[in-house]
Amino acid sequence: MARLPDLEALAIFARVVELRGFSAAAADLALSKATVSKAVTRLEARLGARLFNRTSRRLALTDAGARLAERARRILAEGEAAEDEALSQSLAPRGLVRLAAPMSFGLAEVAPILPDFLAAYPEVSVDLHLSDEVIDIVGMGFDMVLRIAALPDSSLVARRLRPVVRHLVAAPAYLAARGRPTHSAHLSEHACLGYAYLPSPETWRFLNPAGEEVSVRPAGPLRANNADALTPALLAGLGLAVQPDFAVGRLIAEGRLEAVMTGWSAPPVALHLVQPPGGPRPARVEALADFLARALSRRA
Known part of the structure; x- marks a missing residue:
């Protein structure tokens, strides 16, 4: 009979890779270091391949570990999003959303409307990063970015909100x-x-x-x-x-x-709400994205 994949071990492995250590992953997951180590050992035994080269000072992915890491990260993200989506049916969105926006636009139009969002969703917090630089949304771990540009085609998910004159x-x-x-x-x-x-x-x-x-x-x-x-x-x-x-x-x-x-006139540009590819997204992220889309489209 076919065995189900060891999703728990894959998720723990993904967290070890993300946090670059067994101790850090254990603290983040509220597990003992021994439990984290056993889960990775169990996964290695199941796959028949070593995933990490370990020394007293250094932890490095093997070739097999590197190949597995991205898929494990996606599995963990999908699992977290699925739980958030299920919880959102009965619970208010909660947790941290990381948002980036251009400096002047963020001060003029984003910061003034965030109190309304935070009042409507008291269990959500927002980490607002203001910079005119083009943000690497995936590499820097943002949930969404407001971008004023004529956007090129990309794998990112972009929602056009309004023209910018x-x-x-x-x-x-x-x-x-x-x-x-x-x-x-x-x-x-x-x-x-x-x-x-x-x-x-x-x-x-x-x-x-x-x-x-x-x-x-x-x-x-x-x-x-x-x-x-x-x-x-x-x-x-x-x-x-x-x-x-x-x-x-x-x-x-x-x-x-x-x-x-x-x-x-200068060549046309528009305000876009940009998010990483993939989904489903946590309820807290969807709540802020929908709020910004409604509020900022109306301010045209």
Whole structure:
């Protein structure tokens, strides 16, 4: 008669690999170190292969262990997600969700709405990481990332939430002193403040309604890796910059900045909610993903 796989031993093995040690896995699983060691030994005996090379100071996967590790990790993740999904039918979502978002957008639009989510789900906690860098969602262990871009095809699961409009802006004082550009050809005569994480920061591209595309190599006194960091220089009249609406929309409405070259637009980008491939996902992750999708889509 066929034997069922030793799922418990596979899950324990996956945790040992993840935490790089028997003691760490035992502490994480609230088991004795002996129980963890016996489970791995049982798995090795069943498979007829050594999974670790062990010394007093070092634990390293064998070739057989390395081949098994990724499948064991997936089995553990599927098991945890299945339990979370079953529990969610009778229990409120609970646990930690790791979320990353661009710095300026996170401060302007994500942080203000998180209290509503945390009030609705008191047993869920959120680890919010703000950075304009492109986050390796799988390698850095995030449950989801908010990304503003024209996304390439990938194995990641992306949900498009809304378009993000970008404006070429400057202060009225700058425009009065240096003139108002109406075509990209004029930008060579202007001070351009740059954003370091554009797909090609050395080149600005613009499109018009007829489909014509032009590009320019901007030059100016400042480049920064965060949109808000350019605002003081803009308000001081030091140059022009391509900025997203969430960073400058209020300043345009107040007349402190003005949009120029309005017959042209930067290439379209959108706000996406990005998650690792695979599933099902824990209830706490689905709860936050659905909340962000509803709240941030409405804020367009």
